[in-house]
Amino acid sequence: MSANGQALSRRRIMQLLGAAGVTTAVMAAETDPAMAASADDTPSAYQAPTGLAQDSPAKTTALDWIKGNSGRITALNSEIWENAELSLREWNSSLAEAGFLEKAGFDVEFGTAGFPTAFTATFSYGSGGPVLGFSGEYDALPGLSQHKGVGHHDPREYVHDPFAPSYGPGHGCGHSALGTAAAAAAAAVAQTARKHRLPVTVKFFGSTAEEALIGKTYAVSKGVYEGLDAFLDWHPSTSNATGWGSSTAMTAVTFTFLGVAGHGGTPLGNKSALDAAVMMATMSEFLREENLAPSGRLHWVINNGGDIPNVTPEIAEISYYVREGSPARVQVLLDKVIAVSEAAAKASQTKVRHRITSACWNQLPSKAFAELMHDNMRQIGPPEYSDEAHQLAKELQESLGLPQKGMHAEVAALTAPNPVFMGGGSTDVADISWNVPTVSMGAALAPIGTKMHTWSTASCAAAAPGQAALLAAARYLAATAVDLITQPERLKAIKAEFTERTKDVEWKTSLPDGYEPPMYEPPQWFLKKTGQSWPPDNITWPPKRVVSQEKFSSLGPELAPQT
Known part of the structure; x- marks a missing residue:
């Protein structure tokens, strides 16, 4: 309740908290249409109405x-x-x-x-x-x-x-x-x-x-x-x-690092894609202190990190869920995650690409x-x-x-x-x-x-x-x-x-232009039973292969023998 005994609206509470310096996320409903449409001026002393549901x-x-x-x-x-x-x-x-x-x-x-x-x-x-x-x-x-x-x-x-x-x-x-x-x-x-x-x-x-x-x-x-x-x-x-x-808006993104495989016993010149994924995971954790608001979430998992310890992985993948209170705020956080991936690739001398697998408001x-x-x-x-x-x-x-x-x-x-x-x-x-x-x-x-x-x-x-x-x-x-x-x-x-x-908001999908949803080829018995053919016309099939074409890293000119 306010000092004069009136219940504070959601919007007013957000203004007060924002003025107290909580985070800019609190004030986002004032400028972000998607968050503003989700806000409500219901007083804190709200009482649910009855008599809406009717027996019949x-x-x-x-x-x-x-x-x-x-x-x-x-x-x-x-x-x-x-x-x-x-x-x-x-x-x-x-x-x-x-x-x-x-x-x-x-x-x-x-x-x-x-x-x-x-x-x-x-x-x-x-x-x-x-x-x-x-x-x-x-x-x-x-x-x-x-x-x-x-x-x-x-x-x-x-x-x-x-x-x-x-x-x-x-x-x-x-x-x-x-x-x-x-x-x-x-x-x-x-x-x-x-x-x-x-x-x-x-x-x-x-x-x-x-x-x-x-x-x-x-x-x-x-x-x-x-x-x-x-x-x-x-x-x-x-x-x-x-x-x-x-709920939180979210973009799911998978980063693929490409390096050069080689025997672990002779590692010089190898380029480890797994090293790149680990560096990305580590660096992205540092986003939490100064770049992740209370309304945000950031989760990751290495879903491809190699097969055997004595072979340097030439391909590795790490997937992230990037969440925030609105699509606009997701994009800001996502751009920072992408920047981290580029830094990891540069440090590990690998190549990186990313693909959006899903995105929602x-x-x-x-x-x-x-x-x-x-x-x-x-x-x-x-x-x-x-x-x-x-x-x-x-x-x-x-x-x-x-x-x-x-x-x-x-x-x-x-x-x-x-x-x-x-x-x-x-x-x-x-x-x-x-x-x-x-x-x-x-x-x-x-x-x-x-x-x-x-x-x-x-x-x-x-x-x-x-x-x-x-x-x-x-x-x-x-x-x-x-x-x-x-x-x-x-x-x-x-x-x-x-x-x-919705009067001030124009919904537009958060999926990128040219997005093709991931799919698995169904068994023939399923296609026959459901009257479908394969592939559907909205995807490219078979999908493009992901193959590393990277070269071994140079150690510089040969050293002259010591005499």
Whole structure:
């Protein structure tokens, strides 16, 4: 509260903090259109409205359909969890999700935006109704294999290698449940529209490679999501909550260093690409003190560093995720990272090139949409966790050294965003949010205190905690979608807020000109089953080879013999 007892707006708090010299990032909303559109003047004493979500026969039908088909829904989650397929290679998982929607009356077309495992499923009833979009994902993460429902680290797929043991992929972000719940919600809305004769078009977007932030960002740039009135999204979490905060914009970039190979026993003149990657990693760490604001994040991994110690690596690759509060701020930080790569190449006498693999904006929030979603979550209640779910959660928490609090068995209060943006994760849903009003919410699939992208989440995703969370998420999504159909004034208000927030911003993809998305060639059986041909017309195939043509380093003129 201010001295006169009035609640301070988000913008005023940012001004005060900026005047106190916190960082220029705090003030960025005043000059950066993307951050300004994400800001909000909601007072700190915000109280969430009630009475927005309305009971109706249509909503009852949707919720009853989810309950009546819970066995089929949880079975789909289990099937995708078992597949555990990596980004851009979700052959069986995409087919399973598409098949579920076809049985619900959707028309399915594979190859959205040229991605073999992306598809668009469409259901229409009547004319003149809203066009509602749902977001489905189904890719797993490398190295996170874990037996289902086991409370300690126990990889389901252990890859034996005496020099480099590893684990197989696993659903450590819960996308098996994410795509399943969204598909269930879309199907429930379709059945409801048919029964109650409600004009609507439901579009479900099966999206590939979310873990690499590739699928949706590129698809948005190709106009895939045009024509929607609203877009509903969810993600597994450690709590049951929604809100209207933003996310970080991000650019993913891979640097390739090229040197000259040679035997380690005679190293003179060799040019080590690995040395260059290590120098880059070391130098980029020095950016943190003076070039990384609280809203920024910088992560890296050496994903190719050679094969055997006595051969100097002639090719090495290091990949970075560069995150900030807006695309403009990402670019500033990215330019500094690129400069570091050039310095490392010069010092190591190697050549360096870089390629952008993905890039997304910060998310544009929707307060009105979040309020409607929250009221539905509040009325429906938290996920129905069994004793088995809580027991698994506590075993995992004990294994990880965390307080044994079990699952988050309540719906969190709706609160205004932190007035100072402090960074965090990124999502390729963000680019959709600048083109259509979007709501995101989370349902607790993982125990309190744990983190996404871990084996403990994979343990829960298709076990008791995950199955409860996905059924709740399906209900939240379906109920909110039904309100948009039966209460057109709610949708009108959401769209009006979207228009106001975007009036000073022109969205333009952060992907570079001439960008070609990375892809893997599908197996022939998949192409035949989905009616596709290879390659799609938006990529060059086969891709250009990366081969070092560097020469050994000179040590100078021969030394004259000593006499």
